[in-house]
Amino acid sequence: MSKTIFITGAGSGLGxxxxxxxxxxxxxxxxxxxxxxxxxTLREAAAAEGVKLExxxxxxxxxxxxxxxxxYDYDIxxxxxxxxxxxxxxxxxxxxxxxxxxxxxFSTLENAQIAAEKFVEKKKGKIIFLSxxxxxxxxxxxxxxxxxxxxxxxxAKAMRAxxxxxxxQVATINPGPYETGFNDRMFxxxxxxxxxxxxxxxxxxxxxxxxxxxxxxxxxxAKMVEVIEADHHLFRTAYPQEVxxxxxxxxxxxxxxxx
Numbered sequence: 001m002s003k004t005i006f007i008t009g010a011g012s013g014l015g016x017x018x019x020x021x022x023x024x025x026x027x028x029x030x031x032x033x034x035x036x037x038x039x040x041t042l043r044e045a046a047a048a049e050g051v052k053l054e055x056x057x058x059x060x061x062x063x064x065x066x067x068x069x070x071x072y073d074y075d076i077x078x079x080x081x082x083x084x085x086x087x088x089x090x091x092x093x094x095x096x097x098x099x100x101x102x103x104x105x106f107s108t109l110e111n112a113q114i115a116a117e118k119f120v121e122k123k124k125g126k127i128i129f130l131s132x133x134x135x136x137x138x139x140x141x142x143x144x145x146x147x148x149x150x151x152x153x154x155x156a157k158a159m160r161a162x163x164x165x166x167x168x169q170v171a172t173i174n175p176g177p178y179e180t181g182f183n184d185r186m187f188x189x190x191x192x193x194x195x196x197x198x199x200x201x202x203x204x205x206x207x208x209x210x211x212x213x214x215x216x217x218x219x220x221x222a223k224m225v226e227v228i229e230a231d232h233h234l235f236r237t238a239y240p241q242e243v244x245x246x247x248x249x250x251x252x253x254x255x256x257x258x259x
Contacts, residue, residue, distance in 0.1 A: 133238065
């Protein structure tokens, strides 16, 4: 059955692939992108794929743009838009962390609240938050981004419990590291401020090895399409399987670790 799906952050990476993938499955997709140039790019990609997309410019931190979330009617809201930055938490300028939270936590929550109000009124709907493996697994030198996704996990859990009585579903999708360019940019960003005051570059470089172990994004896009369009699925979808296992084992280890 065709559904109407609103997805933010559809201008690149997993969001772009998922918007196109959902359209290929026959769904009506409202694909929101951050900047105006991405509108043209995504429309051209949709034309090349032979699918129809309604592409709109929507910076999720812009209150005027947020009004579009209220203006459209849809069955599923996918909060996919996010920014990222790495670096040691003991040294990162807090204003940079604050900027990440403004997008990944506060603006994402504002967006979800707009969708939630629509769904509560209709007594049906689904909100999906794009979290991450680092929403559960706190890797060193990824704290600014990771902690924002930990906050998002708490939002999703609480909202799920609160909206259940209104027949509104809430879930998360937790991708592992996929080669979309997002992770590479996130690691690069810290060099704008990181001056190696006490965290060694060798230590940071050790974490950056994850960039050599990224997965093919097409696999994750297919999984996201599968979950988003499904009537029922797990609250949390971590992918691939080894990422799910890592998340579960890390949670267990934290209960047993000593300091």
